[in-house]
Amino acid sequence: MEEQVLELQERKRLVIDAAVGGATDPLKSLSWEDVQQLLKL
Numbered sequence: 001m002e003e004q005v006l007e008l009q010e011r012k013r014l015v016i017d018a019a020v021g022g023a024t025d026p027l028k029s030l031s032w033e034d035v036q037q038l039l040k041l
Contacts, residue, residue: 012038 011034
């Protein structure tokens with residue numbers, strides 16, 4: 001369970017980094033399922 005939370009936190013960090021001017025590549029690697037998981041938290 002804790003591992004899943006840490007993974008989701010990392011994905012959120014990648015999304016935020018990309019949104020504020022970081023690399024856009026992490027967004028391309030997110031699936032629709034990843035986005036849905038991010039929005040659940």
